[in-house]
Amino acid sequence: MKPEPLQPPKFSSFQHRTLAERNRINNWFRYFCVFVASMSVVVLVVLLGSILFRGTSALSWRFLTSNASQDVAQAGIFNAMVGSMLLCLACGAIALPVGVASAVFIEEYKPKNRTLRVFHGWFQLLIANLAGVPSVVYGLLGLIVFVKMFGLFGSLQDPNFEFGVSYSYQILTPEKRALFLPVKEFAEKAPKPEEGMKVRTASGEEVVLHVIGRSEKLPADAPNELRQRTVKANAKFGPYTAKSWYYISLPLGKSVLSGAFTLMLVILPVIIISSQESIRAVPKSLREGAYGLGCTTWQVVRNVTLPAAIPGIMTGAILSMSRAMGEAAPILVVSGAAYVTMLPQNLMDDYTIMPLQIFQWADHHQPGFYDLAASGIIVLLVVLLVFNGVAVYIRQRSQKSLG
Amino acid sequence: MSDQVGASILQTVRRKSTAAAFRAEIFVRTMLVGSVSFSVFVTLAIVILLVRETVAFFQFEEVSLGDFLFGLKWSPMMGSQKHFGIWPLVSGTFVVSVVAMVIAIPLGLVTAIYLSEYASPKVRAILKPALEILAGIPTVVYGLFALTFITPILRSMHEGFNPQNLMAAGIAVGILCLPTVSSLCEDALRAVPRSLREAAYGLGGTKFDVSVRVVLPAALSGIISAFLLAIARAVGETMIVALAAGNVARLTVDPRNSAYTMTGYITQMAKGDVSNFGIEYSSMFAVGAALFAITLLLTFIGQLIRKYFRESYE
Numbered sequence: 001m002k003p004e005p006l007q008p009p010k011f012s013s014f015q016h017r018t019l020a021e022r023n024r025i026n027n028w029f030r031y032f033c034v035f036v037a038s039m040s041v042v043v044l045v046v047l048l049g050s051i052l053f054r055g056t057s058a059l060s061w062r063f064l065t066s067n068a069s070q071d072v073a074q075a076g077i078f079n080a081m082v083g084s085m086l087l088c089l090a091c092g093a094i095a096l097p098v099g100v101a102s103a104v105f106i107e108e109y110k111p112k113n114r115t116l117r118v119f120h121g122w123f124q125l126l127i128a129n130l131a132g133v134p135s136v137v138y139g140l141l142g143l144i145v146f147v148k149m150f151g152l153f154g155s156l157q158d159p160n161f162e163f164g165v166s167y168s169y170q171i172l173t174p175e176k177r178a179l180f181l182p183v184k185e186f187a188e189k190a191p192k193p194e195e196g197m198k199v200r201t202a203s204g205e206e207v208v209l210h211v212i213g214r215s216e217k218l219p220a221d222a223p224n225e226l227r228q229r230t231v232k233a234n235a236k237f238g239p240y241t242a243k244s245w246y247y248i249s250l251p252l253g254k255s256v257l258s259g260a261f262t263l264m265l266v267i268l269p270v271i272i273i274s275s276q277e278s279i280r281a282v283p284k285s286l287r288e289g290a291y292g293l294g295c296t297t298w299q300v301v302r303n304v305t306l307p308a309a310i311p312g313i314m315t316g317a318i319l320s321m322s323r324a325m326g327e328a329a330p331i332l333v334v335s336g337a338a339y340v341t342m343l344p345q346n347l348m349d350d351y352t353i354m355p356l357q358i359f360q361w362a363d364h365h366q367p368g369f370y371d372l373a374a375s376g377i378i379v380l381l382v383v384l385l386v387f388n389g390v391a392v393y394i395r396q397r398s399q400k401s402l403g
Numbered sequence: 404m405s406d407q408v409g410a411s412i413l414q415t416v417r418r419k420s421t422a423a424a425f426r427a428e429i430f431v432r433t434m435l436v437g438s439v440s441f442s443v444f445v446t447l448a449i450v451i452l453l454v455r456e457t458v459a460f461f462q463f464e465e466v467s468l469g470d471f472l473f474g475l476k477w478s479p480m481m482g483s484q485k486h487f488g489i490w491p492l493v494s495g496t497f498v499v500s501v502v503a504m505v506i507a508i509p510l511g512l513v514t515a516i517y518l519s520e521y522a523s524p525k526v527r528a529i530l531k532p533a534l535e536i537l538a539g540i541p542t543v544v545y546g547l548f549a550l551t552f553i554t555p556i557l558r559s560m561h562e563g564f565n566p567q568n569l570m571a572a573g574i575a576v577g578i579l580c581l582p583t584v585s586s587l588c589e590d591a592l593r594a595v596p597r598s599l600r601e602a603a604y605g606l607g608g609t610k611f612d613v614s615v616r617v618v619l620p621a622a623l624s625g626i627i628s629a630f631l632l633a634i635a636r637a638v639g640e641t642m643i644v645a646l647a648a649g650n651v652a653r654l655t656v657d658p659r660n661s662a663y664t665m666t667g668y669i670t671q672m673a674k675g676d677v678s679n680f681g682i683e684y685s686s687m688f689a690v691g692a693a694l695f696a697i698t699l700l701l702t703f704i705g706q707l708i709r710k711y712f713r714e715s716y717e
C-alpha cells in the first residue's frame with residue numbers, strides 16, 4: 001500500500017484544545033500508562049508470591065529426592081525431574097540439528113529462479129504458521145504418528161519389533177534360587193519342568209535341570225552343583241522379561257522416546273525462527289567478502305556465517321529448550337495421565353515430567369496436593385531460571401560488534 | 404612473523420580442490436533441503452491425519468456433519484444418547500478468549516505504547532524483564548494460580564462463581580497473553596520511522612498526540628496482527644483451562660459457569676481411559692481439527708494483514 005499524501009489538518013475538537021489542555025491530557029495519559037505498565041510487574045510479583053507462599057511448606061530435601069506417590073507426605077519430584085531432563089535431552093538432540101539446518105537453508109540458500117523463490121517464501125509462511133499451532137494439536141499428531149505408528153507395527157500391548165529385551169521362564173529351586181529357561185516368545189501355557197531341560201542360572205551359566213519328586217529331598221551331602229540345578233516336580237515356570245537400558249520397541253508406545261519426538265515437533269518452529277533471526281543479524285559485508293574470495297555457499301556458511309551467528313543460535317536453542325521443559329499439553333495427550341511413581345529404566349519406559357506431575361497434583365483439587373503442586377512449580381521455575389541464566393550469560397559474553 | 408601468520412591461516416582454512424568444494428556443496432544442499440522438507444512434511448502430516456481421523460469420526464452412526472456443526476449438545480459419554488454438537492465446546496473457548504482479550508489487549512497495548520514512547524531506559528530495564536519472565540512461565544503455573552488465587556478472590560466477591568469457572572481461566576489466559584500482545588505491539592510501534600514522530604512534534608504535538616494520533620495509526624496493521632496472534636494463542640491454550648475451567652460440556656456465555664473448552668475436552672479425553680478406537684477417541688481428533696482450523700485461520704489472517712496492509716515509509 002502506498003503512503004497517502006499528507007492531508008491538511010481537519011478541524012475537529014482536537015485542534016481546538018488549548019496547549020494547557022493538551023498538556024493535561026498528556027500528563028494524565030502518562031500516569032495511566034505508568035499505572036497499567038506497572039500492573040504487569042504487580043501481577044508477576046503476586047503470581048510468584050502466591051506460589052512461594054504455598055510451596056515452601058512442602059519443599060524439602062526429601063521432596064527433591066523421592067519419587068511421586070499417592071501419599072501427600074511421601075510424594076516427591078525426583079522421577080519427574082529425571083523424566084524432564086531425559087525428554088529435553090532426547091528432544092534437543094533431534095530438534096537442534098534439524099532446526100538450525102532449516103534456518104540456514106531458508107536464510108542462506110535463497111534461489112535465483114523465480115518459481116523456486118515463491119516456494120522459498122512459502123517455507124517462511126509455513127514455519128510461521130507452524131509456530132502458531134496449539135501444542136495440544138501436536139500432541140494429537142504425536143499420538144497417531146509416534147505412539148501408535150499408524151498401527152503398522154502391531155498394537156501397544158504386543159509390539160512387532162523389539163530390540164534389547166530377553167524373554168525367559170523362571171523357576172525357583174527349593175533354596176529359592178532362580179533358574180531361567182530362555183524362549184523366543186511366551187507361549188499360551190508355561191512349560192512344565194522336565195529332567196534334562198537346558199536352563200541358565202542367574203549368572204548366565206548353562207546347566208541341566210534335575211527334577212525331584214514333590215516331597216523328595218536331596219541328600220544332605222549332595223554337591224552344591226546339583227543343589228543349584230534341582231527343582232521340585234510341582235515347581236512352576238513363570239514368565240520373566242529382562243529389558244536392557246537400550247531397549248527399543250516399535251510402535252514407540254507411551255514412552256520417553258515418543259514424548260521426545262512429539263516435543264520436537266512443538267519446538268522445531270521456535271528453534272528455526274530464532275536461528276533465522278541470529279543468522280540474519282550477521283552483516284552482509286562479511287558474506288560478500290567471502291563470496292568475493294570465491295567461496296561456495298557452504299564454505300561461506302561454515303566459515304563465516306555460522307561462527308558469527310552461533311552465540312545467537314545457542315541462546316535461542318536454550319530458550320526453546322526451556323519452553324520444551326514447561327510444555328505439558330502435548331505430553332499429556334501422548335502419555336495419557338498414568339500416575340508414574342518410578343524412574344524410567346529405558347527409553348521405552350513410562351515416564352512423567354515436571355509440568356505434567358504438577359498438573360496431576362493440581363488436578364486432585366485438594367489443599368495438600370495444591371501445596372505439592374506449588375512446591376513442584378518452585379523446582380521447575382528454578383530449573384528454568386538456570387536455563388535462562390545460561391542463555392543470558394552466553395548473550396552477554398558474545399556481544400561483540402560485527403558491523 | 405608473517406610466515407607464522409600465513410601458516411596459521413593455511414591451517415585453519417583447509418585446502419580443497421574446487422571440485423571437492425562443489426561436491427560438498429551439493430551434499431550439504433541435499434541435507435538442508437531434507438531438513439526443510441521435514442517441516443513441510445510435519446505440516447502435511449498434521450492436516451492429512453487430522454482430516455483422516457475426522458473422517459473416521461463422521462463414519463460413526465451416531466454422528467452427522469450437520470449435527471456436529473450446528474448441534475447445541477455435546478454428550479459423548481451418555482451411552483445411547485450421544486450427541487456431538489460442537490457449540491458447547493466452542494462457547495467455552497469463546498468465553499475464555501473474550502475474557503482473556505478484554506484483559507490482554509488494553510493492558511498489552513497501553514504497556515507497549517508506554518514502553519515504546521514514554522519509558523526511560525531505567526524503567527524499560529525493569530519492565531522488559533518482568534514481561535519476559537511472565538512470557539516464560541509455564542502455563543501449568545498459571546493454571547494453579549487461577550485455581551488457588553483467582554478463583555477464591557472471585558468467589559469471595561460474588562457467590563455465583565463455580566469452584567471451577569471460565570472467568571478465572573480467562574483471567575489467567577489474559578495474563579499469559581499480555582506479554583505476547585505487548586511485545587508484538589511494541590515491535591510494530593518501534594518500526595514506525597522517527598521522521599513521523601519528529602514531524603508531529605514539530606507541529607507542536609504533545610507526546611500523547613504523537614503516540615496516539617500519529618504512531619498508533621501508522622502501526623495499526625502490526626498491532627491488529629498482534630491481536631489476532633494473541634487470540635489464536637488464547638484459543639489454543641490448554642493447561643490453564645484443563646485445570647481451572649471445569650469439565651462439563653455446557654452451552655453458556657456466563658463466565659461464572661464451569662464448562663469445557665475445546666482444548667479442555669481434548670485433555671479430558673486423553674487423560675481418561677477411552678478405548679483407542681471408540682467414538683470418544685475419534686471425537687478428540689474432530690475437536691482437534693476444528694481447533695487447528697480456527698487457530699490456523701487466525702494466524703494466517705494476521706500474517707496477511709501484516710504483510711499487505713503495512714504502511715511503508717521508506
